[in-house]
Amino acid sequence: MINTLIKKIQETNAPIVVGLDPMMNYIPKYIQEKAFAEYGETLKGAAEAIWEYNKGIIDATYDLIPAVKPQIAMYEQFGIEGLIAFERTCEYAKSKGLVVIGDIKRGDIGSTSTAYAVGHLGQVQVGSKKYSGFSEDFVTVNPYLGTDGVKPFVDVCKEEDKGIFVLVKTSNPSSGEFQDQLVDGRPLYELVAEKVVEWGNECMGDKYSNVGCVVGATYPEMGKVLRKLMPNTYILVPGYGAQGGKAEDLVHYFNEDGLGAIVNSSRGIIAAYKQEKYAEFGEERYAEASRQAVIDMIEDINSALANK
């Protein structure tokens, strides 16, 4: 699946991914009102509003981008109805040719991790039949439980040609509390990175592994070191824009081949119409504002890469 993602990145010349993390307060009032008129102020009404909102953004941007990254928590908070909207969003994005990265940050052990992997990336056996519970192309995975937790995902990736991104160094302010702790003089996230390489060697694409990692845009110096430590690992980079990560800092997450990283923006794209810069679009044209924000983001990152 990493080969497919790279091909899409090259075709679009856009090493970016749009984070579909819908907060209710991002969703234009007219979409909410329409959904509530039909389904009431219910979980189903909320899920319908989320779906319509996502569909608008996908329709307005799919030709420009390689991938979307729906954050499952934003759907799961609305229970079953929210998760139906999640799955519907994944399916629709795939029907538009997009690679879907499920930001699920799951992680457990043994047969339990296998269940997550099978549920999101593979197929579950029911009697003599097989089904996909959810249908992402990649998912994010939490490594705290060690190899027992990650290996079952890698096994499913091998069987199904899918991929994962393992959390190495996250973008949030307190990520250092545990991740930066020094072990024999080296931060823990470097140990995790070495394991990512080990897991990834078992599941290679042409040049890069189907086992990628997550390194936040907010820690560029660490990104630089991690880039070198994991030469064949694709880095999913959250934290650009709203969280403070800048394009010039991101160039170090890329390899000399211009590949090796894919930068996520969520709020900066999907709620672009709320920014002063895109205010002219207004609520009604929120999706066009998202399109313009995508164009601007691609240009921002590509010019930084050109000046590298």
Add this chain to the structure above:
Amino acid sequence: MINTLIKKIQETNAPIVVGLDPMMNYIPKYIQEKAFAEYGETLKGAAEAIWEYNKGIIDATYDLIPAVKPQIAMYEQFGIEGLIAFERTCEYAKSKGLVVIGDIKRGDIGSTSTAYAVGHLGQVQVGSKKYSGFSEDFVTVNPYLGTDGVKPFVDVCKEEDKGIFVLVKTSNPSSGEFQDQLVDGRPLYELVAEKVVEWGNECMGDKYSNVGCVVGATYPEMGKVLRKLMPNTYILVPGYGAQGGKAEDLVHYFNEDGLGAIVNSSRGIIAAYKQEKYAEFGEERYAEASRQAVIDMIEDINSALANK
């Protein structure tokens, strides 16, 4: 919520929790066949079989135990239908007076962690109304992202009188890869434990905190140290029975007041009928086998505690 859990433990004199982690191969053939006859070999058929199986175990054990711990991965692998069975199981267990610990091992940052917390422990706002997406009393939380990831759960616990168990030292063989790494001469899991105490101080019940932790039964020496490091933290202990943890090793997870720990068994209880010891019950009476296994487990742990 920790007060409620402790009260239930004292009433039943059973510091145990039954892990509802249904694997298809645990479910008696007659239950599967009935479900498939009604819904076909579909995700809905699988979910129906899981629900019937769980209901049998709950009905046969609810008067003996304080709590159940459904492992969401085992449901999530069957997609939306599986998650409906998860929610149905949680609701049914609560209607029988049981405390429900959702083993979800979620963890993200900021508003995303809030979304998980709201979805599983709290109420989500939809227009002018509020709803519970899922409805556990406690959930398990992964700490790899630091305070930013855990604090939103603690905030919801305070508002809603709910609780969490944070992964400190997990029961699996490779848990040491990162958790045991020495930081200034001390294992990382001790640093996590100290943070658990800090987070927990903000959300105390009468004697114990609503912020508990997870320490595997398979590492009793570490459990002993962690017990002292976190005197007011309830420890959820997986790994008893099938994974190798023994009752005599578990006494160190308890405080002098006889409280402080709750021991989980999943396979050992729910698939008891597959063990030679309970084979006489047969598939048809799987739930009675589970009841006997619960009785035996309570006796095993209580005699070890009496001989402490």
